[in-house]
Amino acid sequence: MQQYETQILAFTSLIGWGNMLFFITPFQFTGPFVIMIYKMLFNDVLRFFIIYIIFLVGFAQSFCILFNGYGLEGYMSSIKLCFLGLLGDFDLDYYIGGEYPLTSVILLIFYVVLITILLLNLLIAMMGDTYTDVKRSAKKLWHLERARIALQIQNSMPTSKRLSSFKKYWVNIGDERCMQVEEKVNNKQFQTTDDEANND
Template sequence: IISGCGRAIVILGALLKSAREIHEMRTLGLWNYINSTGSIFLENVLACSFCTGIFTAQIFHLFEMQQHETLILAFTSLIGWGYMFFFIMPFRFTGPFVIMIYKMLFNDVLRFCIIYIIFLAGFSQSFFILFNENGFQGYISSIKQCFLGLLGDFDLDYYVGGKYPLTSVALLVLYVVVITILLLNLLIAMMGDTYADVKKSAKKLWHLERARIALDLENGISKSKRDLNFNKYWVDIQGERYLQVEQVNNDLNCPIDDETNDDD
């Protein structure tokens, strides 16, 4: 009974969230919805992925495909908890750090992964040929060995004991130098630059993301409710609409020091 009630609550929540996202697509237009940026993009991707995962899991449940249902629910649970980042982003204490993680993932880590996949495929195929492994499973095994080499977990005797030990060891050394020493340190350097950039303009970025979240919430309610006084987050000054932001001067709520010129 408890399991059934929990499943019903989750499905109902996914239906309500899907209805809200569809309403937002109609309000903004599909193209604007897809091309959103910042926190709105994060919210749209996580919300759509979560709802899709829940509905897909229920389809597998109806057809008694328990293994597929379990896999989908595992990823959906991760996405659901990741959705919490959207709710802690408006707060000054956590917002800048969420922005850092977002920029590092979609800029630095993404570029690193693209470059690394090219090297991984190349070295994996080289070792696949040198060790004369057959079939798709042999290539997957070669990829696994190269990936473990990225983490420093490789067996030197495995490469020495092959048919071409000198060539294998030389390629292994080249792989370690290029990937472990060069690319990983380059990734760390890029993350350091991203941290410095976000730290320099932390207050501006935080206000920007907070405004985006307010706009996203506004798009989710009807125009009649939007015009109510207690729902307004702006003030009208001489016919112009200005965003109303509460600024608290509290060092405990400022994990990242802003530059003095940010206040200008």
């Protein structure tokens, strides 16, 4: 039981620190970059992984058939090999030493060209476009996120506290609602004016 608690604690600590991004979003210095990370993760990277998983499952099944890997264990081993191939960690001798070396090498080359070269560069290009779009409208997006966070904090407040804070700035005059503004008065200025009037 303790080992499960340790693993859960490891994930929750990561999520907790990731929640700090919410608190640095309202600042103009870091807000646009946080928005950029969110857009890249949930738009570009998500689309990349959806397409990549399709190719990963297909190539893994092909290699599983070529290397006579039966059952779930053999299929998971093929998925592991394909994923390591994405990172550039593949053993060419393993593919050559199989029962169908030529077909295995051709599929491996096709996989490397399609995934490592084409899809990864496509992901980098999409991230570059996202960076350009966010940078172009960084100030507007920052103001939007700042207003959204303020609204979220306001909605999380109790109704009584929210109304009490609301009445500090608004006052009803007749049937109209007006905003009241406090203006600081310099007493010394009035005192100087009165002294000048008395001297005259």
